[in-house]
Amino acid sequence: MVVDGSRLVRRLIGDVLRQELPAVEVVDCAGLAAARAALEDAPVDLVTTSLVLPDGDGQQLARTVREAAGQKYVPVIVVSGQAQAHLEMRRFTEDVTDYFDKADGHRALAAFVRGYVMPQPIPGARVLYVEDSRTVAMATKRMLASHGMDVTHMLGAEEAIDWLHARRGDETAPGTDLLLTDVYLKGELSGRDLLQVVRNELGYGKRRLPVLVMTGDDNRVNQMALLRDGANDLVLKPIEERLLVTKALFQLRLARLGT
Incomplete structure (x- = not known):
């Protein structure tokens, strides 16, 4: 289901979906009333x-x-030029599964939607993963590895910073395609400190080194601070495998589109 007040935007998104997913059936709705009527006729798989x-x-x-009778839980994705601002202000409700900022372009939108409907691994994608719980790390590494990602696990921010510094002058810098870190870590430095080092000291931007931050902190101010410090996105605990993998693969594909 594609819902937008602009016929042009609906056509553009619909065309992207049809091109990337040839068997897709697009339900085109101009507004809330039309979407409610469509949901009464039949359930959908993505919105x-x-x-x-x-x-x-x-x-x-x-x-x-979420309230529609007979409708299973499906991704509801906000596609908007204001999505990033809403994310940073933590204005999205729990009914919204994810967001996409129109500034990233149609190719990125296609990759994003495909990640939900038909997730495809990226062979050789490298993930630097920072987590101080070995039990949590083992489960998360298994999730990522099952989707073709090559995971390097480290227990603390200090270790990860040393690892990144050691590869700074190398032609393959930063040495990984994605940084995934818990926000709370044992030791003097936190995941937020690691994020700040990546963005400020090492100078890696969001495309050069995407950073996903995992947090169980539902404090809106703390979440806003992480995003303003340069996190590409947040993964809220408890971690749901499909959402984590979708976010990771999307950031990896988005980074490659920008190179």
């Missing part, structure tokens, strides 16, 4: 929506999808 609709907003639509 994209604008934040602003002619008769409501994307968060109202997300709630409608």
Whole structure:
């Protein structure tokens, strides 16, 4: 289901979906009322929506999808030029599964949606993973490895910083394609400290080295701080495998689109 007040935007997103997923059936809706009527006719497998609709907003639509009779839990993705600002201000409700910022372009949107509908591994993708719990690390490494990712695990921010510094002058720098870190780590430095070193001291931008931060902290101010410090996205605990893998693969593909 594609919901947007602009016919042009609906056509563009629909064309992307049809091109990338030839067997897809696109349910085109101009607003909240049309989406409600469509949901009464049949369930859907994925929803994209604008934040602003002619008769409501994307968060109202997300709630409608969650409450629709006979509708299983499916991804509800906000597609908007204001998505990043909403993310940083922590304005999304729990009914919204994920977001996509239009500034990333249609190719990235195709990769993003494909990651939900037909996730494809990226052979050889390297992940530097920082987690001080060996039990949690073992389970998470297994999740990522099962989708073709090559995971290097480290127990603390200090160790990860040394590892990144050692590869700084190498032609393959930064030495990994994605940094995944817990925000709370044993030792003097936290995952936020590691993020700040990556962005400020080492100078790696969001495309050069995407950073996903895992956190169980539901404090809105703390989450906003992580995003403003340069985290590409947050993964909230408890970790759901499909969402973690989708976010990781999307950041990897987005980084490659930018190179």
